[in-house]
Amino acid sequence: MKQADAVVIGGSAAGLPAAIGCRRRYPQKSVILIRQEEQVLVPCGLPYIFGTLGSPEKDVVPDAILTNNNVELVKGEVVEIDREKKAVSMSSGDTIGYDKLVLTTGSLPVVLPIPGADKGNVFTANKDLIYLKNMLDTINGARDVVIIGGGFIGVEFADECKKNHDCNVTIVEVLPHCLQLALDEEFCVEAEKVLTERGIKLLLNSKVEAILGDKQVSGVRLSGGQELKADVVIMGVGARPNVELAKKAELEIGPTKAIAVDRYMRTITDVNIFACGDCAEKYSFFSGKLSRTMLASIAGAEARIVGANLFNTRYRNHGEIGVFSTIIGEQAFGCAGLTEAAARQEGFDVVVGESTAPDRHPGGMPGAANTKVKLVFSRDNGLLLGGGVSGGKGTGEIVNIISACIQHWMTAYEVSLFQMGTHPALTASPIVYQMVNAAELAVKAM
Amino acid sequence: MKQADAVVIGGSAAGLPAAIGCRRRYPQKSVILIRQEEQVLVPCGLPYIFGTLGSPEKDVVPDAILTNNNVELVKGEVVEIDREKKAVSMSSGDTIGYDKLVLTTGSLPVVLPIPGADKGNVFTANKDLIYLKNMLDTINGARDVVIIGGGFIGVEFADECKKNHDCNVTIVEVLPHCLQLALDEEFCVEAEKVLTERGIKLLLNSKVEAILGDKQVSGVRLSGGQELKADVVIMGVGARPNVELAKKAELEIGPTKAIAVDRYMRTITDVNIFACGDCAEKYSFFSGKLSRTMLASIAGAEARIVGANLFNTRYRNHGEIGVFSTIIGEQAFGCAGLTEAAARQEGFDVVVGESTAPDRHPGGMPGAANTKVKLVFSRDNGLLLGGGVSGGKGTGEIVNIISACIQHWMTAYEVSLFQMGTHPALTASPIVYQMVNAAELAVKAM
Numbered sequence: 001m002k003q004a005d006a007v008v009i010g011g012s013a014a015g016l017p018a019a020i021g022c023r024r025r026y027p028q029k030s031v032i033l034i035r036q037e038e039q040v041l042v043p044c045g046l047p048y049i050f051g052t053l054g055s056p057e058k059d060v061v062p063d064a065i066l067t068n069n070n071v072e073l074v075k076g077e078v079v080e081i082d083r084e085k086k087a088v089s090m091s092s093g094d095t096i097g098y099d100k101l102v103l104t105t106g107s108l109p110v111v112l113p114i115p116g117a118d119k120g121n122v123f124t125a126n127k128d129l130i131y132l133k134n135m136l137d138t139i140n141g142a143r144d145v146v147i148i149g150g151g152f153i154g155v156e157f158a159d160e161c162k163k164n165h166d167c168n169v170t171i172v173e174v175l176p177h178c179l180q181l182a183l184d185e186e187f188c189v190e191a192e193k194v195l196t197e198r199g200i201k202l203l204l205n206s207k208v209e210a211i212l213g214d215k216q217v218s219g220v221r222l223s224g225g226q227e228l229k230a231d232v233v234i235m236g237v238g239a240r241p242n243v244e245l246a247k248k249a250e251l252e253i254g255p256t257k258a259i260a261v262d263r264y265m266r267t268i269t270d271v272n273i274f275a276c277g278d279c280a281e282k283y284s285f286f287s288g289k290l291s292r293t294m295l296a297s298i299a300g301a302e303a304r305i306v307g308a309n310l311f312n313t314r315y316r317n318h319g320e321i322g323v324f325s326t327i328i329g330e331q332a333f334g335c336a337g338l339t340e341a342a343a344r345q346e347g348f349d350v351v352v353g354e355s356t357a358p359d360r361h362p363g364g365m366p367g368a369a370n371t372k373v374k375l376v377f378s379r380d381n382g383l384l385l386g387g388g389v390s391g392g393k394g395t396g397e398i399v400n401i402i403s404a405c406i407q408h409w410m411t412a413y414e415v416s417l418f419q420m421g422t423h424p425a426l427t428a429s430p431i432v433y434q435m436v437n438a439a440e441l442a443v444k445a446m
Numbered sequence: 447m448k449q450a451d452a453v454v455i456g457g458s459a460a461g462l463p464a465a466i467g468c469r470r471r472y473p474q475k476s477v478i479l480i481r482q483e484e485q486v487l488v489p490c491g492l493p494y495i496f497g498t499l500g501s502p503e504k505d506v507v508p509d510a511i512l513t514n515n516n517v518e519l520v521k522g523e524v525v526e527i528d529r530e531k532k533a534v535s536m537s538s539g540d541t542i543g544y545d546k547l548v549l550t551t552g553s554l555p556v557v558l559p560i561p562g563a564d565k566g567n568v569f570t571a572n573k574d575l576i577y578l579k580n581m582l583d584t585i586n587g588a589r590d591v592v593i594i595g596g597g598f599i600g601v602e603f604a605d606e607c608k609k610n611h612d613c614n615v616t617i618v619e620v621l622p623h624c625l626q627l628a629l630d631e632e633f634c635v636e637a638e639k640v641l642t643e644r645g646i647k648l649l650l651n652s653k654v655e656a657i658l659g660d661k662q663v664s665g666v667r668l669s670g671g672q673e674l675k676a677d678v679v680i681m682g683v684g685a686r687p688n689v690e691l692a693k694k695a696e697l698e699i700g701p702t703k704a705i706a707v708d709r710y711m712r713t714i715t716d717v718n719i720f721a722c723g724d725c726a727e728k729y730s731f732f733s734g735k736l737s738r739t740m741l742a743s744i745a746g747a748e749a750r751i752v753g754a755n756l757f758n759t760r761y762r763n764h765g766e767i768g769v770f771s772t773i774i775g776e777q778a779f780g781c782a783g784l785t786e787a788a789a790r791q792e793g794f795d796v797v798v799g800e801s802t803a804p805d806r807h808p809g810g811m812p813g814a815a816n817t818k819v820k821l822v823f824s825r826d827n828g829l830l831l832g833g834g835v836s837g838g839k840g841t842g843e844i845v846n847i848i849s850a851c852i853q854h855w856m857t858a859y860e861v862s863l864f865q866m867g868t869h870p871a872l873t874a875s876p877i878v879y880q881m882v883n884a885a886e887l888a889v890k891a892m
Contacts (some may be wrong), residue, residue: 013876013877016877017876017877021886024886024887024889024890025889025890027890042807042808042870042875044807044868044869044870044875044876045807045808045811045870048811048870048871052811052812052871053808053810053811058808058810059808060808061808061875061877065877065878285865295867296868296875296876297865297866297867297868297876297879298865299876300876300877300879300882301863301864301865301882304862304863304882304886305863308862314859315859315863320865321865323865323866323867324867324869325867325868325869325872325873326869326872327869327871327872332871332872334867334869334872336867361488361490361491362488362491362499362504362505362506362507364499364504365491365494365498365499366498393839393840393871393872394839394840394842394843395872396840396867396868396869396871396872396873397840397843397844397846397847397872397873398843399867400843400847400866400867400873401843401846401847401850403864403865403866403867404847404850404851404854404856404864405850405854407860407864407865408850408851408854408856408860410850410854413760413761414853414854416750416754417747417750417751417761418747418846418849418850418853419731419743419744419747419766419767419769419849419853420743420769420846420849421741421743421769421770421771421780421782421842421845421846421849422490422742422743422771422842423490423770423771423772423773423780423842424488424490424491424494425494425498425773425778425839425842426771426772426773426778426780426839426841426842426843427771427842427843427846429488429490429507429742430459430463430490430742430743430745430746431459431462431463431507431511431742431746432511433743433746436746436747436750440467440470440750441470443470443471444470444471444473
């Protein structure tokens with residue numbers, strides 16, 4: 001029987017940093033990472049296979065990161081965890097013993113429980129190379145693509161499907177707006193404008209009731225009765241924690257259907273088993289309430305806590321802030337923490353500051369994109385609760401600055417004095433730098 | 447006699463945010479901004495006039511920002527401050543009374559005290575439109591450009607002069623490396639490689655002893671005796687605070703030759719007169735020692751403190767962190783806080799973490815640039831002291847994330863758990879995200 005000090009099940013956004021983190025914190029400990037996949041796909045890269053990248057092979061995480069960090073890779077499927085013997089059994093019949101076990105079994109895309117969901121050419125964002133190859137071939141030959149769900153995955157798939165193909169793309173979203181769960185309404189409207197300009201048809205407040213066709217999909221029917229032609233349907237309606245293995249091992253599953261963990265990322269059932277990433281229960285950084293946000297970046301942050309805590313308790317998980325970004329066409333969108341709507345819903349007396357300026361200076365510098373930053377503060381104590389950004393490609397790192405400020409509980413007063421660096425070809429001007437101006441305007445309004 | 451609650455002298459990177467900040471914090475107070483210039487130039491944009499922008503008119507700060515914020519603009523030169531009468535006199539003979547006065551008289555480029563420095567076609571980074579027009583015409587006709595000083599200004603001028611012109615550009619730097627006062631040596635070497643690849647000649651450890659020629663410059667002589675041909679010489683050897691007006695008003699000038707101010711940004715001589723930006727004395731965020739760092743972004747942060755403190759003391763200036771970024775060709779460089787060398791010089795027991803990865807993911811995403819982040823921590827308490835970055839255009843905002851983390855005294859432990867957001871087209875992957883990996887490696891080395 002093989003044996004390692006730490007065994008990690010899963011090799012993606014949580015498994016890799018957990019394994020590497022363990023090696024870094026405990027260089028003397030042996031680490032085995034077990035995964036089913038021949039090759040691991042970059043999860044957030046999935047939509048880009050269908051346009052920008054052009055093939056699933058270009059969306060692969062290189063295994064060098066494991067060998068470089070001296071993590072042993074075992075390919076195969078774990079079918080059982082024997083918690084008494086502290087060993088996992090593989091479908092091959094092999095067993096691997098552990099001192100500490102880490103579950104990073106991720107999530108599976110939700111398939112809507114509607115008639116016809118099992119028809120041919122109905123796809124989800126499935127992280128499997130062969131599946132994605134078939135999906136790509138099908139989309140390459142498609143005329144009418146219907147995407148169910150206007151969240152990040154749906155919107156990104158839509159934009160990418162439009163890039164290389166002369167096809168009709170329609171997003172059907174049950175809520176009043178695309179991206180509504182992540183962004184404030186004004187940003188959603190802006191994103192919808194870009195999508196529409198790019199030739200994507202949006203059906204908002206609309207629900208798909210059935211998928212039509214014989215063996216293969218030929219269309220969808222909306223709840224109002226309207227039918228849309230479709231030779232491909234993509235469902236981007238969320239993901240559910242993959243907890244089969246944990247259930248079988250009788251690890252407690254929490255109310256969000258994810259593995260229940262404590263703030264040190266240990267399963268609450270077994271002190272020797274940790275869980276992180278999409279399969280593990282999450283808490284909001286703000287309210288401490290259970291959260292269903294699944295992001296590769298949250299998985300990574302949790303995994304780093306796991307890696308550090310495996311043999312000594314070191315870090316507490318302070319809960320997920322939730323930092324998103326995306327780009328549609330040339331316009332990026334992002335947010336960190338609570339949206340204004342979410343903050344109000346939580347009962348905060350909210351003060352908002354907004355500032356828009358080019359992300360280069362002077363504004364005539366090549367590549368300048370007007371970039372808007374909206375910051376949300378609590379009136380009572382000035383605390384930064386969240387922020388939304390839309391504009392140029394710097395958006396991806398600007399939301400990260402906002403996240404850093406949230407994480408250390410900065411107030412509007414402090415953000416208004418933020419010492420940023422600026423450069424004509426890289427950032428907004430120091431005079432109009434959006435974050436400090438948004439914060440200053442919020443202070444004025446307090 | 448005109449009268450305002452607040453009078454700001456100077457209309458650039460410090461004057462504008464001071465005036466606007468005052469309006470925002472004290473909406474009922476009247477604000478007059480007095481400036482000499484017909485039009486104000488974006489100070490950091492100066493080098494870009496000579497390549498990317500192509501004319502000084504394209505580097506102008508729009509005056510709309512004043513009218514939009516209800517700040518009255520007076521054009522003219524202030525020749526005297528009467529502190530007794532609380533009024534300033536203009537060269538036109540007009541006087542303007544104030545309750546609170548803000549000096550943002552900026553800095554003047556240093557002219558090396560060497561023979562020939564007054565010859566024709568010897569230029570500095572002078573923020574004057576007519577001067578710059580003449581400078582541009584001269585450079586447009588030049589064959590041999592010699593730049594004295596390999597700091598940010600010198601390097602940026604060199605890169606820009608090369609962009610639109612078929613001319614020979616040589617940088618003469620007295621130190622062993624270009625950019626050495628701001629970046630650690632490995633980044634300097636990288637920057638020098640890019641400069642050299644772009645056809646710029648570097649003479650390091652070299653000192654210009656004299657500027658040669660009759661009325662017009664024809665060359666320079668180095669201290670070793672070597673002569674270089676030059677039909678244009680640009681001096682980028684720093685700036686000195688412009689404190690003439692303050693001296694005349696008998697405001698105390700400190701050891702760095704800047705106006706002495708307290709931590710609330712009031713001149714130590716007169717409680718009704720504030721100063722900020724290049725003309726005001728600065729302190730290091732780290733040691734509290736006097737500092738000579740002059741940056742538009744520092745000016746802005748100080749000015750926001752002044753704006754808030756004018757009629758009520760609200761904020762303390764915690765000292766300058768120093769956040770720089772630049773781009774040479776397609777490669778950006780930046781730093782925040784202390785370099786490794788500076789931290790060691792201050793006596794810190796330093797732990798460094800470094801991480802390099804593409805700034806898109808997977809690495810095959812278009813526009814991906816390998817980006818390196820180096821973080822410097824204190825071993826004793828884990829505190830983040832500074833960071834250097836080189837790579838893609840995200841560098842400008844990545845140094846700002848580092849600055850946010852420094853400003854709130856984050857430790858390596860905290861940075862290693864930083865909750866960033868990631869996106870294939872906008873940032874590095876969550877697994878290899880450089881800041882958290884650099885921090886995790888530093889923790890490992892502690």
